[in-house]
Amino acid sequence: DGGITQSPKYLFRKEGQNVTLSCEQNLNHDAMYWYRQDPGQGLRLIYYSQIVNDFQKGDIAEGYSVSREKKESFPLTVTSAQKNPTAFYLCASMGQGNTEAFFGQGTRLTVV
Amino acid sequence: DAKTTQPTSMDCAEGRAANLPCNHSTISGNEYVYWYRQIHSQGPQYIIHGLKNNETNEMASLIITEDRKSSTLILPHATLRDTAVYYCIVRDSSNTGKLIFGQGTTLQVKP
Numbered sequence: 001d002g003g004i005t006q007s008p009k010y011l012f013r014k015e016g017q018n019v020t021l022s023c024e025q026n027l028n029h030d031a032m033y034w035y036r037q038d039p040g041q042g043l044r045l046i047y048y049s050q051i052v053n054d055f056q057k058g059d060i061a062e063g064y065s066v067s068r069e070k071k072e073s074f075p076l077t078v079t080s081a082q083k084n085p086t087a088f089y090l091c092a093s094m095g096q097g098n099t100e101a102f103f104g105q106g107t108r109l110t111v112v
Numbered sequence: 113d114a115k116t117t118q119p120t121s122m123d124c125a126e127g128r129a130a131n132l133p134c135n136h137s138t139i140s141g142n143e144y145v146y147w148y149r150q151i152h153s154q155g156p157q158y159i160i161h162g163l164k165n166n167e168t169n170e171m172a173s174l175i176i177t178e179d180r181k182s183s184t185l186i187l188p189h190a191t192l193r194d195t196a197v198y199y200c201i202v203r204d205s206s207n208t209g210k211l212i213f214g215q216g217t218t219l220q221v222k223p
Contacts, residue, residue: 031211033211041215043156043213045210045212048210058210059212090156094211101146102158104155105155
């Protein structure tokens, strides 16, 4: 079935380590997005990509990096420069035109 | 910044209609109104979208005012499983740029 997959569902890391979150879609969507969600809060946009080999910063890009080498994949790296990395991370993809965004089930990152 | 404003929270009795409002006073002519909902610790789920006309699907109805500055999502017979955070967003269908979510409305369906 077509869909968008995030892995892993839960991730634990020690402070000071970089960690990469995976997001893969087989929907042939051009656009992909990364969001961060803190408890009781809405979704905040980290990075987005409208096409392969191109991406733009969202509202809270500091301390994060992304790549878009393939249409299907948009990995997010949480670097040691991110001051408060513990959060719920959501990936989404969207096609052109009058279509809706599809979301993954999220990765809950805990940094100890 | 989000281009929509929604009440922070609402309650609804089980079996009754839930009417969730959204203001989007700066919406432009080619922007659609989309509704999503998020059940705790899951990814948001698409509900419905529309441009000008009212829309209905198996999940909900969307009523858009004639001036398109506001809309209402209607869940006709709310159940306990409809308890979630509901997000209203506007999006230009001609591009896949920024997709900004606001804080949403937390709907609590009570028995």
